[in-house]
Amino acid sequence: MNEQWRLLQTGANSAYANMAIDKAMLVANSEGKVPPTVRLYGWVPPAISIGYFQSLVEEIDVVACKNFGVDYVRRITGGGAVFHDKELTYSIVISESHPKMPVNIMKSYGLICGAIINGLNHLGIKSEYAPINDIVTGGKKISGNAQTRKFGTVLQHGTIIMDVDVDLMFSLLKVPSEKIKDKLIKDVKQRVTSIKHILGKELNFDDVAFAMKQGFEQEFDVELIEGSLTKEEMVLAKKFEKDFSSKDWNHKR
Amino acid sequence: MRSQSVYKVPNGKLLKIFLEYDKKNDRIREIRITGDFFAYPEESIEQMENALKNTIVEHEQLLDKIRSIITEYNIQFIGVDAEGLTHGILMCKP
Numbered sequence: 001m002n003e004q005w006r007l008l009q010t011g012a013n014s015a016y017a018n019m020a021i022d023k024a025m026l027v028a029n030s031e032g033k034v035p036p037t038v039r040l041y042g043w044v045p046p047a048i049s050i051g052y053f054q055s056l057v058e059e060i061d062v063v064a065c066k067n068f069g070v071d072y073v074r075r076i077t078g079g080g081a082v083f084h085d086k087e088l089t090y091s092i093v094i095s096e097s098h099p100k101m102p103v104n105i106m107k108s109y110g111l112i113c114g115a116i117i118n119g120l121n122h123l124g125i126k127s128e129y130a131p132i133n134d135i136v137t138g139g140k141k142i143s144g145n146a147q148t149r150k151f152g153t154v155l156q157h158g159t160i161i162m163d164v165d166v167d168l169m170f171s172l173l174k175v176p177s178e179k180i181k182d183k184l185i186k187d188v189k190q191r192v193t194s195i196k197h198i199l200g201k202e203l204n205f206d207d208v209a210f211a212m213k214q215g216f217e218q219e220f221d222v223e224l225i226e227g228s229l230t231k232e233e234m235v236l237a238k239k240f241e242k243d244f245s246s247k248d249w250n251h252k253r
Numbered sequence: 254m255r256s257q258s259v260y261k262v263p264n265g266k267l268l269k270i271f272l273e274y275d276k277k278n279d280r281i282r283e284i285r286i287t288g289d290f291f292a293y294p295e296e297s298i299e300q301m302e303n304a305l306k307n308t309i310v311e312h313e314q315l316l317d318k319i320r321s322i323i324t325e326y327n328i329q330f331i332g333v334d335a336e337g338l339t340h341g342i343l344m345c346k347p
Contacts, residue, residue: 052295055287058269078331080266080289105293105331132266132291132332149293176259253287 007213007224008039015047015073015084020240022091022157023076024233029093030151033232036094038216038224040209043084047071048172051079051146055253057174064172074250075157077146079133082159083169086194088208090116091157092216100220101154109133109147111219112156116143119215120160123208125198133158140193162208163196258344266290266332272310272345279310284342290332297328310346315339 010021018041028034046068050059052075059081060072070083092112094101102108113129120127120135120142127137135143135158145158166189175181196202213224229237243249254276260268266289273283284305292298301322308318319335322328 051289053287053290053292053298055269055271055285058287076295078289078291078295105291105329146291148295253285 002217002221002223004035004225005216005220005222006035006037006227008037008041008227008229009209010039010041010229012042012044014045014241015043015049015071016241016245017237018043018047018089019049019073019075019244020237021229021233022093022155023240023244024229024236025091025093026148026150026153026155027236028230028233029095030153034093034230036098036222037092037227038213039091040212041089041091042087042205043089045069045071046083046085047073048081048083049073049075050081052076052148053078053253054081056251059174061172061174068168068172070172072250073244074252075146076150077148077155077157079144079146081173082144083164083172084159085165085168086161086163086196088160088162088205088212089157090160090212090216091155093153093155096149096152096154105147105149106131108154109145109156112147113143113145113158115216115219116145116158116160116212117215118218119208119212120195122211122214123195123199123203125195137193137198140191142193142195142198160208160212161192161194162203162205164192164194166192256345256347258341260337260341260344262290262333262337262341265334265337268333268337268341270341270345272342274310274345279346281305281308281310281342286338286341288333290330292331292333293329297326300326301328310342312339312343315342 130136133145147156255273257271268288271285304322316339
């Protein structure tokens, strides 16, 4: 019988709650209290997340975010700024010492991205891993990913772009100068794609989620059993949510 | 003297460095290393920023210091390396 992992479908939450739940899962897994877990989720309201090492004020137009009702949050993972709007986000937590998890960080990126590539394949989209942390189709990015390792557990989360509004994205992100803004928008439109763009139609969240569930099961040769957050994870998540919404955390760099 | 640099590491990530250094002796007063790279463990970047204080903004000295910090704190960088960091810091100097 295949190994059974937990699947969490937590729906759409705020940026703070989303990052808090990922961290709560990471802590619970590192303490051996929950099995390897795959979580699939969305963002309401839309939000920008920035990488741990980025400077918030350098990357985000905070006033524009307020005007458009877009939240912003610093992740515990490195990587770049991401506008989370029409997308499916996944996260996975698994012990660093799990036999299926490579010790080498780049190898583990490749493996976990393999699950997403399988999932996209189920949707009829051929894609490939583009190191360091992207998945591309036809040379264009359709997924960005970021991994951290803490307390002996791997957390990787990433986005699967269902549709993207590049113009809106650039009104929320800081650009070096207005003069090159148009060029940047043009560049990004040429480098980023979405499920809607590739398939020529919109898919609903649940269909993408089902494909990703299959993608993970296939990649890791496991069965994902739908479950829920433990009480302890919920308590932790509530606590972390406060931290993620704090100015201290978000403006720390 | 305060300055900053933006440096795209070849085959790597975008590094944005904010530097405050003493113009008289070229020593770092304060440094912030930001960007879309990865470093494990993440908190080690703050340790590196602290440890770089007082280092002279000069190629060999920076590279040696950065390499020794990486070893001391067992830092694993992805998307940037000691040479990239050194280059980014030197770019802050006119």
